[in-house]
Amino acid sequence: MFWRRRPSEPDRPDGDAAVPDAGPAAEVEEPSPAPDDVQPPAGPVTQRDEVQPSGQAAAPGAGAARDGDGLSAGVERSRGGFVARLKGLLGRGDPDAATWEAVEETLIGGDVGATLALEVVERARRRREAGGPVAAVRAELTALLVDRDPGWVPHRAGPESPAVILVVGVNGTGKTTTIGKLAARYRAEGQTVLLAAGDTFRAAAIEQLRTWGDRAGAQVVAHAPGADPSAVVYDAVDAAVARRVDVLIADTAGRLHTKSNLMDELAKMRRVIDRRLPGAQPEVLFVLDATTGQNGLAQAKAFHASTGLTGIILTKLDSTAKGGIVFAIEQALGVPVRFVGVGEKVGDLLPFDPEAFVGALFG
Amino acid sequence: MFDALSERLRRTLGSLTGHGRISEADVDTAMREVRLALLEADVNFKVVKDFTARVRDRATGSEILASLNAGQQVVKIVNDELTALLSAGDRTLHLAGNPAVIALVGLQGSGKTTTAAKLARHIVKIGRRPLLVAADPYRPAAIDQLVTLGASLDLPVFAAPAGTSVPEIGRLGIAHARHEVRDTVILDTAGRLTLDEVLMAEVTELVRAVRPVETLLVVDAMSGQEAVAVAQAFAAAVPLTGLVLTKIDGDARGGAALSISAVTGLPVKFLGTGEKTDALEPFHPDRLAGRILGMGDVLTLIERAQDAFDATQAEKAAAKLQSGSFSLEDMLDQLQQVKKMGPLGQVMEMIPGLGGMARQAQDSVDRGDLRRTEAIIRSMTAGERRDPTILNGSRRRRIAAGSGTSIMEVNRLVKQFGEMQKLMKQLRGGRRLPGVFGR
Numbered sequence: 001m002f003w004r005r006r007p008s009e010p011d012r013p014d015g016d017a018a019v020p021d022a023g024p025a026a027e028v029e030e031p032s033p034a035p036d037d038v039q040p041p042a043g044p045v046t047q048r049d050e051v052q053p054s055g056q057a058a059a060p061g062a063g064a065a066r067d068g069d070g071l072s073a074g075v076e077r078s079r080g081g082f083v084a085r086l087k088g089l090l091g092r093g094d095p096d097a098a099t100w101e102a103v104e105e106t107l108i109g110g111d112v113g114a115t116l117a118l119e120v121v122e123r124a125r126r127r128r129e130a131g132g133p134v135a136a137v138r139a140e141l142t143a144l145l146v147d148r149d150p151g152w153v154p155h156r157a158g159p160e161s162p163a164v165i166l167v168v169g170v171n172g173t174g175k176t177t178t179i180g181k182l183a184a185r186y187r188a189e190g191q192t193v194l195l196a197a198g199d200t201f202r203a204a205a206i207e208q209l210r211t212w213g214d215r216a217g218a219q220v221v222a223h224a225p226g227a228d229p230s231a232v233v234y235d236a237v238d239a240a241v242a243r244r245v246d247v248l249i250a251d252t253a254g255r256l257h258t259k260s261n262l263m264d265e266l267a268k269m270r271r272v273i274d275r276r277l278p279g280a281q282p283e284v285l286f287v288l289d290a291t292t293g294q295n296g297l298a299q300a301k302a303f304h305a306s307t308g309l310t311g312i313i314l315t316k317l318d319s320t321a322k323g324g325i326v327f328a329i330e331q332a333l334g335v336p337v338r339f340v341g342v343g344e345k346v347g348d349l350l351p352f353d354p355e356a357f358v359g360a361l362f363g
Numbered sequence: 364m365f366d367a368l369s370e371r372l373r374r375t376l377g378s379l380t381g382h383g384r385i386s387e388a389d390v391d392t393a394m395r396e397v398r399l400a401l402l403e404a405d406v407n408f409k410v411v412k413d414f415t416a417r418v419r420d421r422a423t424g425s426e427i428l429a430s431l432n433a434g435q436q437v438v439k440i441v442n443d444e445l446t447a448l449l450s451a452g453d454r455t456l457h458l459a460g461n462p463a464v465i466a467l468v469g470l471q472g473s474g475k476t477t478t479a480a481k482l483a484r485h486i487v488k489i490g491r492r493p494l495l496v497a498a499d500p501y502r503p504a505a506i507d508q509l510v511t512l513g514a515s516l517d518l519p520v521f522a523a524p525a526g527t528s529v530p531e532i533g534r535l536g537i538a539h540a541r542h543e544v545r546d547t548v549i550l551d552t553a554g555r556l557t558l559d560e561v562l563m564a565e566v567t568e569l570v571r572a573v574r575p576v577e578t579l580l581v582v583d584a585m586s587g588q589e590a591v592a593v594a595q596a597f598a599a600a601v602p603l604t605g606l607v608l609t610k611i612d613g614d615a616r617g618g619a620a621l622s623i624s625a626v627t628g629l630p631v632k633f634l635g636t637g638e639k640t641d642a643l644e645p646f647h648p649d650r651l652a653g654r655i656l657g658m659g660d661v662l663t664l665i666e667r668a669q670d671a672f673d674a675t676q677a678e679k680a681a682a683k684l685q686s687g688s689f690s691l692e693d694m695l696d697q698l699q700q701v702k703k704m705g706p707l708g709q710v711m712e713m714i715p716g717l718g719g720m721a722r723q724a725q726d727s728v729d730r731g732d733l734r735r736t737e738a739i740i741r742s743m744t745a746g747e748r749r750d751p752t753i754l755n756g757s758r759r760r761r762i763a764a765g766s767g768t769s770i771m772e773v774n775r776l777v778k779q780f781g782e783m784q785k786l787m788k789q790l791r792g793g794r795r796l797p798g799v800f801g802r
Contacts, residue, residue, distance in 0.1 A: 111588050172610075202638075207508075208504035258612070289585075291470065291583070292583075293585060293586055293618070296587075
């Protein structure tokens, strides 16, 4: 199982040269960056350039302690000097108000959201964690995430019944690409995969899905552009049953969550699956772009209301963005992130690792 | 849910009306609210810091205008500053050169290809002959997408053979445009991450090869805190001339645009307001400022109303209201007009002070209230619509069955309508009534 090649926690090699854990002792032992790094730099880019080396050096203490796995590797590059600055601040014994402000800014800068960031910092302060502020904030952040089974597989009503995955999200988050990666993942496990070209609206979306289908070795059920997407799903469900495929993945057109007619259309696609395959309990995966800001919560809520989300896929985590809005979403909906997208290649979809994700926010 | 800043400030500062000056403490309170509001709107936290510092300077000790209370005064200062920031730079689309080259760059999924098609359509409208050039050889079917969009607009699309380097695609595209006598070239480039040094170098090379008169960064209105860093990285790679803010038809406040303008000085040149190729609008700084603050966007509302409303019909409705002859038939017309303006929640959001009601209104739409009202009226005979007093039990039963509603709902509508008529009669004779909506 190639996608397991980056295990999340316990089997971390002990002899790893990196600092084994983000423990407090480790934080203190980090070489502190030069004091001028502590000043908020003028702009993010300069900041990144200036502190890049120390930021990289500091990285093993936190995120990359998880054996340099793909998520960290992807996100590591995106860590700026903020990390180094923060570590410098936090490593110096007694945290003062300025330190907490820096923590708060890190969270806000990572799109956690101002209100939630204030709450988390407040709780972390009260916590008086022995391990120091970073450990306290990390613990609070991890606590915000819902419990998830790392060995999650999509639900199947029975051995004869396919797992059904409906992929939804706003425009441009990477739904079709993610489906290609998902298909490749299940194919690599030896499962048969059928793709439903449910995006009948965007020009060439069907072609794009076909290309991914070819790459992954998955069949594609498609109608003509402009066809009713529910009809595509209807046919795909029948085809999946007839051909006895293991996994059916349905693409949908990107839609802004504020367009009620389009959200109704999505709800109908879900109903078609439920009716055509009673007991299938489709997995509805919400694809969220990690560069999304506070609007991500409104998106997730709207999609949850119309289709009943069962999971989230956070894409483009290989960018400089941290995807902090996920905390608010998991907290509000209780729906876990299942996968993260960390690149454009077929293998760049990894199981979500809460520890690594929280760590990456701090670097 | 995010409260409109003006509402928040009214709550915290409203009682201060009548003081001669805004005190230091008042300003502190206000700045906390301003900071939160801007952060919730995805304005970059560093920009927020600078911004609140500037507003604080202006607000401290400033005279409260006679007509405004302290809260309104602060809102006014914030609004002025925001508008000033967003007004940065030159917002005209330059089309010098033959062909004039426009390059669109940005992250994956920001909407470059759709924007390319929209721009092409805009350029046709101003009397030019655009050529779309597909310079994204990476994303599967990206070229097909542009070709399809071009065909739908009846415009030529240039695609180079597979394996052509991106700068070469640009050169060939321009040569093709000259050959086909097209005066404008729109380059749709691949989405790229700013961390991807190879692709960033490629876009630099492309821009060097084609020398665009406009290099526009396409930015998703839903972008978060990183938008500034992304824009700076692109600005470092290519000489950007402006921004296109896409997906603004959602409910994102678009603070990212403010951050980018504030840090880079780049103007927003266009807004992407929908999925269709005609959904490209010029940018108005004051409107986005209002949107970021949650102050409502009255001007856009008025424009939409003007687009959607048939003026003569509205006059007629107003006249009928005044004469007291406003019937259920007219109510149906009005309902339809309102629907034409777009999702009701979105419409309400644009009205200052109604931001909070927007959700309620949208909920009532989602529950299908309007549709049910419509169905009930449509199930009535012409006579019944003109004079609902003839509705006896049997007629009401028929209407309920015909509209798929209940007798209770029919009763409620008839009662509401009766009360409305009564109200109209009371108002009549007084001042001239304005129309029901907008006029």
